[in-house]
Amino acid sequence: MNVFRLTGDLSHLAAIIILLLKIWKSRSCAGISGKSQILFALVFTTRYLDLLTSFISLYNTSMKIIYVGCAYATVYLIYAKFRATYDGNHDTFRVEFLVVPVGGLAFLVNHDFSPLEILWTFSIYLESVAILPQLFMISKTGEAETITTHYLFCLGVYRALYLFNWIWRFYFEGFFDMIAIVAGVVQTILYCDFFYLYITKVLKGKKLSLPA
Amino acid sequence: DLHINPKDEL
Numbered sequence: 001m002n003v004f005r006l007t008g009d010l011s012h013l014a015a016i017i018i019l020l021l022k023i024w025k026s027r028s029c030a031g032i033s034g035k036s037q038i039l040f041a042l043v044f045t046t047r048y049l050d051l052l053t054s055f056i057s058l059y060n061t062s063m064k065i066i067y068v069g070c071a072y073a074t075v076y077l078i079y080a081k082f083r084a085t086y087d088g089n090h091d092t093f094r095v096e097f098l099v100v101p102v103g104g105l106a107f108l109v110n111h112d113f114s115p116l117e118i119l120w121t122f123s124i125y126l127e128s129v130a131i132l133p134q135l136f137m138i139s140k141t142g143e144a145e146t147i148t149t150h151y152l153f154c155l156g157v158y159r160a161l162y163l164f165n166w167i168w169r170f171y172f173e174g175f176f177d178m179i180a181i182v183a184g185v186v187q188t189i190l191y192c193d194f195f196y197l198y199i200t201k202v203l204k205g206k207k208l209s210l211p212a
Numbered sequence: 213d214l215h216i217n218p219k220d221e222l
Contacts (some may be wrong), residue, residue: 009222056220063222111217120219162221177217 001059002168008161009063015154016070022147023077028085031145033137034078035095039130041071042099047123049116090140093133102126111179124180128187131155135194143209149194149202156191159184 019037023029048064055061078086106122134152138144144152163184170176202208 005221012222050219054219060220060222067222165221175216175218180217180221 002165002172004161004168005165008158008165011154011161012158013063013066015151015158016067016074018147018151018154020070020074020077022145022151023074023082027082029078029082030085030087031137031141031143031148032078032087033091033093033134034075034086034088035091035093035133036130037071037074037078039095039098039126039133041068041075043123043127043130044068044071045123046119046126049119053116087137087141090137091133092140093136095133098129098132099126102129109179111177121179124183127159128183129190131187131190135190138208139210142211143207146202146207149198149208152191152194153198153202156188156195160188160191163188 019032023032044064044067048068051061051064102125103122105125106118110118110121131152138148163181166176166181166184197208197210
């Protein structure tokens with residue numbers, strides 16, 4: 001464990017909690033892409049199957065259970081409890097254009113052709129593009145609630161911190177995983193446009209609104 | 213070897 005991975009995990013946890021609390025307290029999922037949340041639930045489900053097969057640490061196991069639990073709770077709030085507030089007209093990204101290519105790539109480019117490894121690889125590739133429906137929805141509505149921008153900022157920062165974690169681990173532990181690194185770089189790049197808007201607007205107290 | 217991912221990350 002190093003400071004980049006720990007702060008990355010805490011940033012990821014913060015993002016997940018911020019979103020869950022925002023929906024729960026405001027009793028509304030307006031502006032939130034349910035499709036992205038389904039993709040995240042799929043990412044955690046396919047990545048954390050090793051919960052059943054291997055124990056790494058109490059931290060690792062408990063965080064995985066929290067992530068999976070919150071992901072499904074968020075999907076439940078969006079599609080069941082507060083379904084009336086779900087903005088389906090703007091959440092129109094064609095996720096099959098993400099899942100199918102990512103699924104194919106996971107079969108073609110992986111470290112080991114075993115079910116667990118292919119599912120892990122699928123989850124790594126999927127996570128790198130899972131935020132696209134949410135970013136697409138914001139570009140369609142032309143704006144985002146400030147709390148949603150904080151959620152996105154924490155979510156984007158987490159994987160950027162993981163990039164530093166991988167530099168650290170390569171240098172000190174001689175470990176690197178090219179699949180995770182390339183996907184992590186792609187994932188972080190997808191947030192750059194949002195980071196720019198967040199830093200130049202939201203941090204100056206303005207609302208995040210895109211030229212629609 | 214450099215490559216084996218211990219899968220100890222979240």
